[in-house]
Amino acid sequence: MTTTEKKLTGASLLFNVLEQHGVEHVFGYPGGAIMPIYDALYDSGVEHFLCRHEQGAAFSAVGYARASGKVGVCLATSGPGATNLITGLADALADSIPVVAITGQVATAAMGSDAFQEIDIFGLSLACTKHSFQVTNIDDLADVLHQAFAIALEGRQGPVLVDIPKDIQIAAVNGSVDDLVNLQNKVKLPPANVGNALALLNQAKKPILYVGGGVGMANAIDELRDFAKITGLPCVSTLKGLGAIDPEDKYYMGMLGMHGTKASNLAVQECDLLIAVGARFDDRVTGKLNEFAPNAKVIHFDIDTAEINKRRVADASILGDLKVNLPALAIPLSIEPWKAFCLQMNADYAWDYNHPGETIFAPAVLKEISDKMPKNSCVTTDVGQHQMWAAQHMVFDDPSNFLTSAGMGTMGFGIPAAVGAQVSRPTNCIIAISGDGSFMMNVQELSTIKRFQLPVKIVLIDNAKLGMVRQWQDLFFNGRLSETDLADNPDFIMLANAFDIKAQMITKKSEVSAAIEEMLEHDGPYLLQVKIDAQDNVWPLVPPNTANDKMMEST
């Protein structure tokens, strides 16, 4: 080695391993304990996207992973940098998203001394990651990083955190970097026995397919659609499952659950066999659990053993890869009267977009955006009324085209997730649907949009309220409107303009079509502020701890 040659350090090894795993883009924010890694970044081939808050970096990594099917990677420094990642990691855990988070840590000699910007992120990670590591020996670093990627992707996917003390980052690597060998998938399940499930399927007179986010995560969309087509099953989707079922399937009844369609909820309550595919009987899906699909037997397909019998006992469980297991049950069924009944319900309870007056009707706006957006557009949402309206009234042909914080329900998700989606799919139209409450939760990421000139379109559904909480206060808390008024919101047009984002506000129905077209045709980022009536509610609504057939409807 000559004196000018730089010896490989832990920090540069990190980027070598990232490149071995095909990582091209990372999201992060530098700070003291991760400076050697940011120094190594300077020489690496990995492109870094500076976010303006570590939570933004974590959500951008989530959006990147969900939009592209690759592992999302985020970086943060120790202490507050690391704790700011936690909400994003919790979100990724709840929605089973493969993310690798790298945190800097104070040097090993200082650990446990309450050093500056020291926090036990390793301990904090236990409840919000699938797995985590703290590297205390440079010889372990490469193996740990490889394991992090393997664990993020194997079985039920999820976030993995790797905490790297500063002295490990600057330590010299002993030997050379090994070639990447095929990662061993630890998740091994016995071949599924489908005999019992086949018998249940053959006996059922009113079966229904209940599709969750696991279908997209398993990359089993084609297999699911073939299964639905061959069996002819009526089908419903969870929030995270939206896009998996062929939107042209006439037996598709929409989303089920708290804000599900009337047709889907009534059909599920009526069915005699529920075929759950990559779904977990979440409380927002089932309503009152012991009255959910009360006459149904259950076939449960999943990759995660712990989901079987967790909330609803399965009469038949089929563990493993959906791509392999779904075709094993794809048989034609004789259920014509039931199918006719479901079709009739679809017709009887179709959405009604008639809305009197000049005030803008958010469901109609979202439907029009859905109709006009280019093919392969990717929509992200924040959390609240606008999220449910988007789920109800927009149509998606792939789960990777609808990114929403489903399990964790994290306000502030939409804008940074759109950043990640746009980085991963630079040629696609990325539309963030937000609300005036959620938008302000990660508003600093407008700066990331500006910095990288990302042409993200933002639709801000503005009722100057925390609308969903206001709706619940009106319905279930005697109209006592506690801390849900946001009349003092900033001027959103001026705010967008401050980040060089073109913006327009509309307040009347007559302005909607032209505004949508202008937004979609605009080359760069755009914010469309849509003022709606503060009293508008999301319907239908199944009240909490109520059976799904007892939904409240528009009055």
Add this chain to the structure above:
Amino acid sequence: MNNYQLMISVDDKQVVLERILQVTRYRGFLINGMNAKVNTGTKIGTIELMVSSERPIELLVDQINKLIDIKEVKVDHTAMQ
């Protein structure tokens, strides 16, 4: 309240005991007693966990089994008599 005894075999990796205790608490089980030891030769740890809950033990067994460093989880039915 049902009492259960678990025998858990683990790879002796970082914070594996903390992970088991965290999952046990979060999934609704009270810890009534515990023995833990590591065979430094094989680097395999053995943890006996006495827990109680209204919930079926299978829920906890499945969740502990999901942890990356777990080799095996057994319910010791004889200990529950």
